[in-house]
Amino acid sequence: MFERLKQAFSAVTSAVKEKQLSEEELDKVVFDFQISLIESDVAQSVAEALTTEVQKSVTGTKVDRSADPSEVVGQRLTALLQDAFTKAGSVDLVANIREKVKSKGEPYVILFLGINGTGKTTTVAKLASYLKKQGLSVVCAAGDTHRPGAIEQLTEHAGRLALKVVSQRYGADPAAVGRDGVLYAKAHHTDCLIIDTAGRMQTNQNLMEEMAKIVRVVAPDFRIFVADALTGNDAVSQAELFNQHVGFDGAILTKADADVRGGAALSIVYTTGKPVLFLGMGQGYDDLAPFDTQKFLDSLLNP
Ligand SMILES: Nc1nc2c(ncn2[C@@H]2O[C@H](COP(=O)(O)OP(=O)(O)O)[C@@H](O)[C@H]2O)c(=O)[nH]1
Ligand SMILES: [Mg+2]
CATH class of the missing domain: 3.40.50.300 (P-loop containing nucleotide triphosphate hydrolases)
Structure with a gap:
């Protein structure tokens, strides 16, 4: 019951709630992360590669309208790092x-x-x-x-x-x-x-x-x-x-x-x-x- 109405309604609300991060917004946040990585002694080449990867994965995706861009980028970065460590595996x-x-x-x-x-x-x-x-x-x-x-x-x-x-x-x-x-x-x-x-x-x-x-x-x-x-x-x-x-x-x-x-x-x-x-x-x-x-x-x- 009301399925169609619900669908229509959720389409409206998601359009209101979601947004795409602007390129300038992203550039700035990603750059800040790159600096923090380098300050944490991450090798320059790695900091650049990581942030490029993050930028690519966030560009064009929709995020919650109230989302803080640096939180969005931070979460992606965490996921990427977790993934790199998971792929490397562990050894007993x-x-x-x-x-x-x-x-x-x-x-x-x-x-x-x-x-x-x-x-x-x-x-x-x-x-x-x-x-x-x-x-x-x-x-x-x-x-x-x-x-x-x-x-x-x-x-x-x-x-x-x-x-x-x-x-x-x-x-x-x-x-x-x-x-x-x-x-x-x-x-x-x-x-x-x-x-x-x-x-x-x-x-x-x-x-x-x-x-x-x-x-x-x-x-x-x-x-x-x-x-x-x-x-x-x-x-x-x-x-x-x-x-x-x-x-x-x-x-x-x-x-x-x-x-x-x-x-x-x-x-x-x-x-x-x-x-x-x-x-x-x-x-x-x-x-x-x-x-x-x-x-x-x-x-x-x-x-
Ligand atoms: N503080 C600290 N010093 C370390 C550690 N591992 C090695 N060292 C010191 O680093 C120096 C060089 O170590 P060595 O084993 O001779 O290095 P190798 O030339 O690669 O064989 C020595 O003075 C070690 O005591 C560590 O985990 N912590
Ligand atoms: Mg030695």
Whole structure:
């Protein structure tokens, strides 16, 4: 009853209630969001790409007449980010390790990648400690055979954590160190091998070739890219470089204890489509926090 009348009535009211945001209105709001993203240390290229995407998705759509344009744009942006993090997915390393050990009876191999100074070696130790606490056996391989002191640094961490380190001399082929690690882990029925690597050579090309060789020789189950959360734009170009030339499966962002803005995580997930697994929260072995996407988005968008 009254169906037609109801329909006619609702058409009138929606015409009254809805409006299209004007281009000027949108431009201004979208620009303001772009600035806030950049101020939160989101890489410039990512801030631009995100806001262009938001603008496209809002342009031409009808919104409630009383709607605040910045709320409309903010909601779209939140949805886009949520979508990027959902697509990147999440990884349960502990479950994956157990699964491989159970099904194949072989060690799970994790390869670390990243530029010098980002916190690779420290994070290898933190992750080893984390996995050990989950009841897994772990061995580390000192694949940075370039940087003076790198082998001792890892050996010292491992000593404190009562873990074995497989190493060779400086100048040795890191792929061979990785292979030694695999052989050791297989022979000792170790659940997981974590391979540390170098982060600087004469050229990026050199470094990428060396990492690609380790990947070929060792065939890791998981490649973790480590980035310093404080380095914003740089972290993203490094992520792109490693993703393109070597490939990685997930990222760890270090020094998040000193980073109040959080833009690097967003930038890396958005550009590479790979999940962030952990945040480094300090220099202690326990300062490794599993990444919580919802908590992260909440704190980024509702500071
Ligand atoms: N505050 C803080 N410092 C960190 C974190 N992770 C690593 N570092 C420090 O960063 C410096 C470089 O770390 P290192 O592991 O040697 O980096 P690598 O060159 O990539 O192997 C060291 O002084 C670490 O103690 C972190 O999550 N928070
Ligand atoms: Mg190192």
